[in-house]
Amino acid sequence: MEAQALATKMLTMQADAGLTIAMRMPILLKGALGDSHGQREAAKALSEKVSAVMESGLAASQAAAMFWWGLALNPLAQVDFTEAVAKVANSSLEPFAKRTRANASRLTGRARKR
Template sequence: MPRSRKSTGSALATGAEAQALAARLMSMQADAGLTIAMRMPLLMKGAFGDSRGQREATKAVMEKASAVFESSLAAMQATTAFWWGLALHPPGQFDLATAAVKVADSTLEPFARRTRANAARLSGYRR
C-alpha cells in the first residue's frame, strides 16, 4: 500500500524535531558538565564557611526546585494538549510522534534554559 505524501512529510518533520531534541539534550549535558565543574570549587569553599560558596549552594538548590516546578507545569500542559488532540482528531490525523516530542521538549525547556544560563554565568562567557 503506497504511503501518502502527507505522512512522508510528517515523518520527516517528526524526525527533524526528534533530532533537534537530541541536539538540545547533548548541549544541555555539556552545559551541565561545565556548570558542575565550575561550581565545585565554590561549593567546597562554601562548605568551609565562605559566604559566596554558601550563596551559590542556596542558588543551586532554589534553581533546581523552581525548574522542577516549572517543568512539571509545562509537562502537564503539554500532556493535556496531547490528550485533547488525540481525543478531538479522527484516528490517523493526529501525529503521535510529533506530539510526544513536543511534550518532551516542553518538559526539558526549563532545565535547558537554566543550565545554559549557569554555564554562561559561571564561565564568564556570554552567548
Template structure:
C-alpha cells in the same frame, strides 16, 4: 506497499523532532558538565564558610526545585494539549511521535534554560576572577 505522502511527511516531521530533541539534550549535558566543573570549587569554599559559596549552594538548590516544578507543569500542560488535540482531531491525523517529542521539549525547557544560563554566568565570573 509504498508509504503514502502523508505518512512520509509524518515520519520526516517525527525524525526532525527527534533530532532536535537529541541536539538539545547533548547541549544541555555539555552545559551541565561545565556548570558542575565551575561550581565545585565555589561550593567547596562554601563548605569552609565562604559566603559566596554558601549563596551559590542555596541558588543551586532553589534553581533545581523551581525547574522541577516548572517542568512538571509544562509536561502536564503539553500532555493535556495532546489529549485535547487527539480528542478533537479526525482519527489518524495525530502524529504520536511528534507529540511525544513536543512533550519532551516542554519538559526539558526549564532545565535547558537554567543550565545554559549557569554555564554562561559561571564562565563569566571565572574569567573576571
C-alpha cells in the same frame, strides 16, 4: 523534527551541565568551608532545581493536555505518537536547559548563544 530538536537540546544540556559542575565545584567547596559566596551559590543551585522541577512538571502536563485535547477535538486526524512524546519531553526539559545555559554563561563569565 521534534525528536531531532530533543536530541540537540539534550546534547547541549550535557555540555552546559558539565561546564557548570566543573565551575561550581570549587565554589561549593569553599562554601562548605564557611565562605559566604559559596553558601549563596549552593542555595542558588538548590532553589533553581526546585523551581525547574515545578516548571518542568507544568510544561509536560500542558504539552500532554494539548496533545489529548487536539486528538479529542479532531479524532480522525493522523497522529504521530513519537513526535507527540518528543514534544512533551522537549517541553519538560526546557526549564532545565534554560538554567544550565544561564549557569554556564554566568560561571564562565562569557555570553553564550542560544
